[in-house]
Amino acid sequence: MKTAIIVFPGSNSEEETLRAVNEAGGAGRLVWWFEGPQALRGFDAFILPGGFAYEDRIRAGAVAARDPIVAAVIDAATHGAPTLGICNGAQVLVETGLVPGTGPVGRPQAALAPNAAGHFIDTYAEMVLSAPPERCIFTRHLEPGARVPAWASHGEGRYAFRDDQTRRAVQEQQLLVFRYAGENFNGAELNCAALTNPAGNALAIMPHPERVGWRYQQPQRAKLDVRGDREAYLRPYGGNRLFALFAQVFAR
Amino acid sequence: MLALSSSELDRISELLGREPSLVELYAFDAGWSEHCSYKSSRAHLRKLPVEGATVLLGVGEDAGILDLGEADGVRYGVVVAHESHNHPSQVVPFEGAATGIGGIVRDVLCMGGTLIGLLDPLRFGRADLAGHAHQRYVAQSVVDGVGGYGNAIGVPNLGGDVYWDESFDDNCLVNVVALGLVRADQVVHSRVPAGADGWNLVLVGKATDASGFGGAAFSSLALDEEQAEANKGAVQVPDPFLKSVLMRATYRALPLLRALGVREPGFKDLGAGGVLGCSSELVAAGGMGAEIDLDAVHVSAADLPAEVIAVGETQERMLWAVPPGEPTELLLRIYNEEFGLPHVSRGARASVIGRVRSEPRYTMLHRGTVVVDVPVQVLTSGIRYEREVGGAPHRESEDPRLCVDLAAVLPLVLAHRDVCSREPLIRRYDRMVRGTTVIPAGHGDAGVIAPIPGSALGVAVSVDGNPRYGKLNARVAAELAVCESARNVAAVGGEPIGLTDCLNFGNPTKPAQMGELVEAIEGLGAAARALGLPYVSGNVSLYNESSAGSSVAPSPIIACIGRVADISCTAGFAFKRPGSAVVLLGARSAALGGSVVAEVVHAAGGSLPRPSPEVVRTEIEAVRRGFADGSILSAHDISDGGLLACVAEMAMGPNGENGVGARLSSAGDFAPSVPESAAWFGEAGGFVLELSAAAAEGVVGRWRGEGLDAVRIGSTVAEPILSAGAVTFALAELSKAWLTPLRDLYA
Incomplete structure (x- = not known):
């Protein structure tokens, strides 16, 4: 599958996301916002990377959600195209209403609100798979309850739902794919780190798996046993477990 | 408000053989400021070691470059810049700190470098004491400004340090270090090459406005409470969103220019002195001159006075020198059409504002009138002072x-x-961010990154300088700072290869405070020579004083850059x-x-x-x-x-x-x-x-x-x-x- 990593003005994680996809065996390419929706023709899967698209004016992800190129992504996603939003990309997917998608299209059912602490937080944040693996195409090869390392860097990452009905629907339909394993550092409702849509082909994930996607990026203890082994240090690992699984989607 | 002294005004008239025009006057005001001319410190800075086997490009351009070594047969350099933004950060902490990063990022970008890391040495007043509400506000807002800018542009923070001391109550120190990666054979210089006669000068970035007018002069004066309000206009306005797009557009432009055969474009950050300061230095460094049409500069408002367009320090601007024809059209297309700067920030774009001339004369036109016409060296050679050096206090x-x-x-x-x-x-x-971090800030004595995908070659970096020591003995404090920064790089498994220094001191017209600066430079030189390490970049920030006229703790702040041969051997x-x-x-x-x-x-x-x-x-x-x-x-x-x-x-x-x-x-x-x-x-x-x-x-x-x-x-x-x-x-x-x-x- 050919994967488009879409770069908005203000995106900042496009390069490492592209590397993560390609090292996982995918065929990724950066598509710049100015190339327009027509540039997405021929792509089978889509990633919206981290950053501050359109300066996060109004609300994080709100302006990008109305970019014509995103309309094309949402159209493909509603027809089943694997679609991943990481950090700012997750904010965009939630703003379009695609995720969690429990209401009408175009009407957001959730928001990524400012962190409870009121400021940007940069921290290691391990996630726990909280839905059955088969619920979302990106997790279907993980074991139940799998732990996946990630690194969170955001000011607006607190998942908040529109109302009780949405909150219930998210739980009943098992759309809450990942919870934070440790401290709920941003105050997210249900300790939510990532949500999918009812069809299970889209994933909006706040922390960055690509920032703990190689062995060298791991916390000290997870690289101690390969000290001095440069090949091992440079290999995909940890968060790239998620991308390694994407490969089975993207690299077909 | 001009910062020039009356004797300096006389000297200008003498140099020109006539009275200066208003624009010329402001040009000298910026160019002869302490910030630009190092007029008090330059004679002493000569004592620092600046050469060595690890130096790819020494002091003198927008940033220095150290030899990182080879990966897959390609030699890489680490671009290093170190600046201060002390006075702006004291007056408007968020914007001051943010624009400090904004400026240094351009210094690295203009060497052809990809931004790979930032560090932020900070010195605040006693924000932990009751009744110190303003110190608390400064300490919090500066950090917000550093994060607000650095996080947005997507350059990882690799470290920094912070101290609190009452000597910074009225005058915080906000230093910033930026690192870039560049192939050794693709370094871009802050000068026009030989044969650049007739090349276009292309200004890219934000529309020039009235912000940051008089910034260089302001940063070279002692802060005065009563004038702080008036000086807020001298602080620039940060726009990290525009910068993020400018960075990416520039990364795209560099290889395409090379493909057109332009191996040595001139490329320089607009900092102190604005359009005039930058363009005159860019051409003078290549022994050439320039003619600038101020009417071609894209501005935010039609009625800006000539001197504001000429020397105002609006952020997020850089100047290219490229051949006319295809290379010029390429730049205009990338910045204006592909990356659509006008849609990113109101009035932002790339504009051809003048031409390089082989005759070393600098002229500037505004609405058909010549507002500057001088030999270019007059603008760029600056001014020197032999300050009286008194005995530094030893406590x-x-x-x-x-x-x-x-x-x-x-x-x-x-x-x-x-x-x-x-x-x-x-x-x-x-x-x-960037996915290159091996040891994050706070996890090791130095930050470590692996900036070349697929390669185990790494960079380690640390900043140091202890104000509690500076207050006792500036010279010994300087030596201790150099030794500690080098030790910190070693403590993660790195090999120190070079240094930068930012000298934050008091008032050079007071002999004892000047003495502290001179002694610190001696200490920096002695320690670096013994360690075999060169300085490749640096900055001097003077007039850091309290309202009562006492100096901040003498603060030589040092960054040490290390090479990591194999990131799997770090910890x-x-x-x-x-x-x-x-x-x-x-x-x-x-x-x-x-x-x-x-x-x-x-x-x-x-x-x-x-x-x-x-x-x-x-x-x-x-x-x-x-x-x-x-x-x-x-x-x-x-x-x-x-x-x-x-x-x-x-x-x-x-x-x-x-x-x-x-x-x-x-x-x-x-x-x-x-x-x-x-x-x-x-x-x-x-x-x-x-x-x-x-x-x-x-x-x-x-x-x-x-x-x-x-x-x-x-x-x-x-x-x-x-x-x-x-x-x-x-x-x-x-x-x-x-x-x-x-x-x-x-x-």
Whole structure:
């Protein structure tokens, strides 16, 4: 599958996301916002990377959600195209209403609100798979309850739902794919780190798996046993477990 | 408001042989400011070592470049820039700190570099004291500004440091270091090449507005409370969103220009002196001149006066010099059409504003009138002063004989504002963006990145400078800062290859304060020469004074850049496992002057430890070998809080949750000639090393055979404790003391 990593003005994680996809065996390419929706023709899967698209004016992800190129992504996603939003990309997917998608299209059912602490937080944040693996195409090869390392860097990452009905629907339909394993550092409702849509082909994930996607990026203890082994240090690992699984989607 | 003195005004008329025009007057005001001309410091800065085998490009352009080595047959350089933004940050902390980053990022970009890291040495007033609401506001807003800009543009924070001292109550210090990566054969220079006659000067970025008018001159005056309000207009307005797009457009333009055969474009940041300052330096550096049409400069409002367009310091602008025809059209297309700058920020774009001329004359037109017409060197050669150098105050005295209660004092030392965990502050910065971070800020004595995808080649970097030492003796403080920065790079497994210095001092017209600057430069030179390290970049910030006229603590702030041959041979400072040997490398001393423990127990007086850079060099080499052969599992530099605080930090780890304890022998066993309190808490430099148990005896024996002061002082243990002789601490208690103090300001 050919994967488009879409770069908005203000995106900042496009390069490492592209590397993560390609090292996982995918065929990724950066598509710049100015190339327009027509540039997405021929792509089978889509990633919206981290950053501050359109300066996060109004609300994080709100302006990008109305970019014509995103309309094309949402159209493909509603027809089943694997679609991943990481950090700012997750904010965009939630703003379009695609995720969690429990209401009408175009009407957001959730928001990524400012962190409870009121400021940007940069921290290691391990996630726990909280839905059955088969619920979302990106997790279907993980074991139940799998732990996946990630690194969170955001000011607006607190998942908040529109109302009780949405909150219930998210739980009943098992759309809450990942919870934070440790401290709920941003105050997210249900300790939510990532949500999918009812069809299970889209994933909006706040922390960055690509920032703990190689062995060298791991916390000290997870690289101690390969000290001095440069090949091992440079290999995909940890968060790239998620991308390694994407490969089975993207690299077909 | 002009900062030029009346004698300087006379000198200008003399140089020109006529009265200067208004635009010329403002041009000299910027160009002859301390900020641009180093008029008080240049004669002394010549004493610093600036050459060496690791220098790819020395001092003199927008940034210096160090040789990182080869990856896959390609040689890479690390671009290094180090700046201050002290006065703007005191007046409008958020914007001041943010534009400090904005400016230095352009310095790296204009060398052809890809931005790979930022560091932020900060010095604040006593924000922890009651009644210090403004100091608290500055300390919080500066950090917000650093994060607000750095996080948005997607450059990882690799480190920094922070100190609080009452001498910064009215004048904070906000330094910033930026690193870039460039192929050695693709360096871009801050000058036009030979044969550039007729090339276009293309201004890219934000529309010129009235912000930042008079900035260079403002930053070279003492801050005055009453004028602070008036000076707010001299501070620029940051736009990280535009910068993020400018960076990416520039990354795209560079290889395409090369493909058109333009190997040596001129490319320079617009900083102090604006359009005039930048364009005159860009052409003068190539021995050429320029004609500039101010009407072609894209502006935010039609009625801006000529002098504002000419020398205003609006942010987010850079100037290219490229051949006419295809290369010029390429730049215009990339910036204006593809990346659509006009849609990103109102009025932003790329505009051809003038031409390079072979005759070294600089002319500027505004609405058909010649507003500048001078030999270009007149604008760029600056001015020099021989300031009177008085005796710098030396405030060292006999060391107090302390006899402290270890059990009571260690938690106080760990909770001291200069020792406690920086995590609440650091976690406001993005440390992992770009996906290259190996050791994040706060996890090692230096940050480590692997900036070349697929390569194990790494960069380590640390910044240092202790104001408590600066107040006692500027020269020794400078030497200590150099030694500590180099040790910090070694402590993660890096090999120091070069330095930058930012000299933050008081008023050069006061002989004693000028004396502090001169002594510090001497110390910087002596230590760097002994360590074999060159300075490739630097900055001088003077007139850092309180409203009462006293200088800030003399603050030579040093960055040390290290090469990491193999990132798999690096480590953060946390103890790795129980059963290792804990080894002290570096002799203890009785010196307690400027130490944290002396402040904690209210002991007056004391001397600074006298570093021996030659010894430091051999210790660093020993540590480098230990990392390469795998015998060193972790290392930590001994600094604020001394040996016992150092070991406690290794046991607690960066988040206080490491939980590998240590049992240490009594100080009398390993440092019998030094008073016990000084052995545990004195701040003489050195390393604490965790060595694998199997290797320890052989390694320590070998080091001692080489004349090094190495001694095993204990072992790591599985229990979450730290014991020092007969005193035992629970790590949980120590962590609580160490982790919490900065939460009050930053959590």
